[in-house]
Amino acid sequence: MKRRESLKYIAASALASATLAAGCKPGEKKEEAAKEAFKPGVHRYEDELQELKALENMPKFFNEHEIATITILGDIIIPKDAVSGSASEAKVPDFIEFTVKDQPKFQVPMRGGLKWLDMFCLKKFNKSFKDCSEQQRIEVVDLIAYPERAKGKSELTQGVAFFSTIRDLTATGFYTSEMGVKDLGYAGNKPNQWNGVPDDVLKQYGMAYTPRELEVCLSFDA
Amino acid sequence: MAKADFSSPNVLIYPALKTGKLEVIADAMAREVITDDNGKATGVSYVSKEDMLEYQVDGRVVILAASACETARLLLNSKSQRHPNGLANSSNVVGKYLQDSNGTAMGGYLPELFGRKRYNEDGVGGMHVYTPWWLDNKKLDFPRGYHIEYWGGFGQPAYGFGMGMQGINGKYAVNGKKKEAGGYGASLKEDQRYFYGANVGMAGRGEAVAFEHNKCEIDPNTVDKYGIPVLRFDVTQSDHEIKQAKHMKETFREMMHNMGAVITWGDDGTPENKYGLDKPGYIIHEAGTARMGDNAKTSALNKWSQAHDCNNLFCVDGSQFTSQADKNITWTILALSMRASEYIIDEMKKQNL
Numbered sequence: 001m002k003r004r005e006s007l008k009y010i011a012a013s014a015l016a017s018a019t020l021a022a023g024c025k026p027g028e029k030k031e032e033a034a035k036e037a038f039k040p041g042v043h044r045y046e047d048e049l050q051e052l053k054a055l056e057n058m059p060k061f062f063n064e065h066e067i068a069t070i071t072i073l074g075d076i077i078i079p080k081d082a083v084s085g086s087a088s089e090a091k092v093p094d095f096i097e098f099t100v101k102d103q104p105k106f107q108v109p110m111r112g113g114l115k116w117l118d119m120f121c122l123k124k125f126n127k128s129f130k131d132c133s134e135q136q137r138i139e140v141v142d143l144i145a146y147p148e149r150a151k152g153k154s155e156l157t158q159g160v161a162f163f164s165t166i167r168d169l170t171a172t173g174f175y176t177s178e179m180g181v182k183d184l185g186y187a188g189n190k191p192n193q194w195n196g197v198p199d200d201v202l203k204q205y206g207m208a209y210t211p212r213e214l215e216v217c218l219s220f221d222a
Numbered sequence: 223m224a225k226a227d228f229s230s231p232n233v234l235i236y237p238a239l240k241t242g243k244l245e246v247i248a249d250a251m252a253r254e255v256i257t258d259d260n261g262k263a264t265g266v267s268y269v270s271k272e273d274m275l276e277y278q279v280d281g282r283v284v285i286l287a288a289s290a291c292e293t294a295r296l297l298l299n300s301k302s303q304r305h306p307n308g309l310a311n312s313s314n315v316v317g318k319y320l321q322d323s324n325g326t327a328m329g330g331y332l333p334e335l336f337g338r339k340r341y342n343e344d345g346v347g348g349m350h351v352y353t354p355w356w357l358d359n360k361k362l363d364f365p366r367g368y369h370i371e372y373w374g375g376f377g378q379p380a381y382g383f384g385m386g387m388q389g390i391n392g393k394y395a396v397n398g399k400k401k402e403a404g405g406y407g408a409s410l411k412e413d414q415r416y417f418y419g420a421n422v423g424m425a426g427r428g429e430a431v432a433f434e435h436n437k438c439e440i441d442p443n444t445v446d447k448y449g450i451p452v453l454r455f456d457v458t459q460s461d462h463e464i465k466q467a468k469h470m471k472e473t474f475r476e477m478m479h480n481m482g483a484v485i486t487w488g489d490d491g492t493p494e495n496k497y498g499l500d501k502p503g504y505i506i507h508e509a510g511t512a513r514m515g516d517n518a519k520t521s522a523l524n525k526w527s528q529a530h531d532c533n534n535l536f537c538v539d540g541s542q543f544t545s546q547a548d549k550n551i552t553w554t555i556l557a558l559s560m561r562a563s564e565y566i567i568d569e570m571k572k573q574n575l
Contacts, residue, residue, distance in 0.1 A: 171384030188344035
């Protein structure tokens with residue numbers, strides 16, 4: 001066997017591989033593939049696409065009761081305020097559903113934690129967390145949201161661990177959403193539009209650019 | 223398409239393709255370098271990842287740029303009557319002297335930056351603003367040196383952002399209010415905004431001493447899914463590396479302290495954990511597995527990256543290094559590759575190759 005005739009030379013570029021992975025044969029559709037590769041948007045490699053597809057095709061991990069509880073807890077952790085919306089408005093429950101499939105290490109702590117919460121509420125109020133009144137929910141959350149306060153209370157420590165986990169997942173889901181990124185005021189991801197540190201910020205820290213830095217490093221062509 | 227100042231596709235591969243003289247065979251896993259009865263390299267055999275069939279490419283010259291460990295693997299797997307110990311390995315050094323940069327890191331918060339004004343700070347965190355090695359080794363208990371790289375700033379929030387708030391928000395007053403660690407609700411949102419962009423960290427990247435006993439070799443019992451024997455590794459970090467990591471930690475702590483930062487992670491160095499020294503291979507600057515040298519008994523390649531045992535075989539990746547500086551090896555790999563390329567052209571013109 002000698003050298004293959006078919007050469008996927010564009011596939012040598014990692015940048016183009018995602019679009020080629022869709023099944024373009026070499027020689028044909030080369031132009032479309034090149035055009036596709038220049039489209040802005042999320043880039044995924046073939047193996048990533050396959051993984052995503054596999055995740056999408058998985059059956060739902062959380063049942064309706066669990067996802068309803070996650071939604072209520074999420075909106076307690078990240079409620080709507082003057083600056084931005086709530087966790088559920090940023091689709092955090094979907095993010096958590098995705099994350100427990102993407103990182104199965106979260107499955108037992110999340111499922112078990114939700115169950116712990118329901119059992120705790122059942123003993124205390126004779127109702128699941130979801131069916132508790134708002135006031136009762138906050139009463140329970142206050143018991144498990146502050147690790148220092150709950151330290152040494154053996155009836156609460158597992159609940160504290162669960163709440164820390166769902167606070168982490170809710171926060172990271174929210175702040176990596178468009179809504180959360182805007183809330184934080186992240187101002188980057190604007191290629192070729194960097195004009196240096198603003199003057200008032202430099203002044204605040206007692207710093208300044210030299211004329212040469214301004215001329216050589218900080219001019220950009222709009 | 224994003225155009226970084228340097229990337230292999232933009233700077234090397236696309237321009238080379240434009241000459242019309244390059245064919246790229248992607249999704250190919252090289253199996254071995256083929257040699258003839260005289261011991262000369264005649265080509266490379268490979269398996270296609272797509273159809274799992276075996277193919278071969280022939281060449282007047284074979285150049286390996288497979289990365290240090292994969293190059294060693296290819297050489298060691300290319301056994302023949304003329305090269306019974308693996309190709310280019312009469313010296314028995316292939317796979318040995320494997321080295322990586324030393325690494326350890328530390329990070330925390332700079333309270334002076336809490337709640338600061340937002341602006342575009344992209345590029346502050348990831349670029350190599352760095353401190354080159356600045357000390358005299360005569361006064362130190364380890365040889366060679368390291369540089370420090372820094373990061374921080376208003377980075378783009380990614381997975382992991384906002385986690386672990388209970389470890390931070392109880393320690394500092396937020397907008398003048400002392401809070402209990404943990405929490406939820408509008409107060410938590412306030413905390414996330416307040417602490418954003420105040421993180422600062424630094425990592426050391428140092429030179430490891432190359433030892434013959436640090437090696438990769440063919441695992442006699444294991445193959446990959448293509449049936450190609452895999453490597454196994456045996457690398458032990460010496461006291462030189464551990465003492466350097468200790469020095470890094472001490473330096474980082476002093477710098478964090480002097481800039482008024484609060485250390486939240488990485489300040490956990492003990493003799494038992496080698497002062498947080500990253501495991502060999504973690505910094506992904508592997509090198510040294512087919513070292514160059516004038517003496518064919520103690521090196522695999524000559525100063526032109528050319529195999530002592532096989533004059534039409536070249537290794538132009540990290541494998542050819544005898545040692546590496548503390549700074550990343552890529553630029554040196556590029557320079558050596560260019561040098562080897564010019565030599566190959568020259569030798570071809572002289573009909574030596």
